[in-house]
Amino acid sequence: MLSIRPWRPSDSGALSALYEASVRRLGARDYTPAQIEAWASLTPSPEALTARMQDGRSRLVAESNADVAGFIDIEPDGHIDLLYVAPSATGQGVARTLLETAEALAPVSGAARLYAEASETARPVFERLGFSVVARRDFEVAGVPIHNWAVEKPI
Numbered sequence: 001m002l003s004i005r006p007w008r009p010s011d012s013g014a015l016s017a018l019y020e021a022s023v024r025r026l027g028a029r030d031y032t033p034a035q036i037e038a039w040a041s042l043t044p045s046p047e048a049l050t051a052r053m054q055d056g057r058s059r060l061v062a063e064s065n066a067d068v069a070g071f072i073d074i075e076p077d078g079h080i081d082l083l084y085v086a087p088s089a090t091g092q093g094v095a096r097t098l099l100e101t102a103e104a105l106a107p108v109s110g111a112a113r114l115y116a117e118a119s120e121t122a123r124p125v126f127e128r129l130g131f132s133v134v135a136r137r138d139f140e141v142a143g144v145p146i147h148n149w150a151v152e153k154p155i
């Protein structure tokens with residue numbers, strides 16, 4: 001049974017671990033080992049995840065049978081900063097439920113659109129949820145070339 005609730009400070013340790021496991025296990029479908037290492041190096045520490053909550057963002061946590069199954073960070077202007085699902089929970093609609101909940105809540109902050117920089121792995125998920133691809137983004141992380149996709153959806 002999947003449920004969505006607001007973030008609590010005690011979540012940050014589990015969410016940091018979930019981020020890295022998600023990158024290493026799920027991201028590895030679409031990126032090279034060097035790219036995965038670079039991406040995993042961006043894993044926010046529990047302290048950093050807690051600190052990011054100071055900037056006005058909302059963070060929703062998905063739970064399945066009391067286990068953390070995923071989370072999403074939405075900034076007041078509609079930017080989706082983080083969307084990560086636990087490898088053990090993938091393919092079960094966790095990202096869909098998090099995105100649909102974020103979309104339902106977005107009008108409260110006055111955002112006119114939702115937008116994100118979607119990984120290759122996440123791109124089909126965003127498209128399935130009605131987002132359009134705006135552009136491919138090529139950049140470097142820790143000296144390693146990598147890419148993602150600018151996506152957006154009017155609300």
Ligand SMILES: CC(C)(COP(=O)(O)OP(=O)(O)OC[C@H]1O[C@@H](n2cnc3c(N)ncnc32)[C@H](O)[C@@H]1OP(=O)(O)O)[C@@H](O)C(=O)NCCC(=O)NCCS
Pocket residue numbers: 022023026027082083084085086089090091092093094095096097116117118119120121122124125126128
């Ligand atoms: C991308 C990610 C968040 C998806 O999470 P998930 O919970 O497995 O996705 P869902 O099960 O909710 O899938 C949502 C929809 O997308 C569809 N979908 C998923 N992957 C797809 C693919 N490769 N091709 C086509 N459709 C796909 C699903 O079928 C589902 O559609 P449905 O609900 O109509 O059946 C997860 O793989 C992840 O955390 N990846 C690593 C980290 C990452 O890339 N984060 C995004 C950073 S922007």
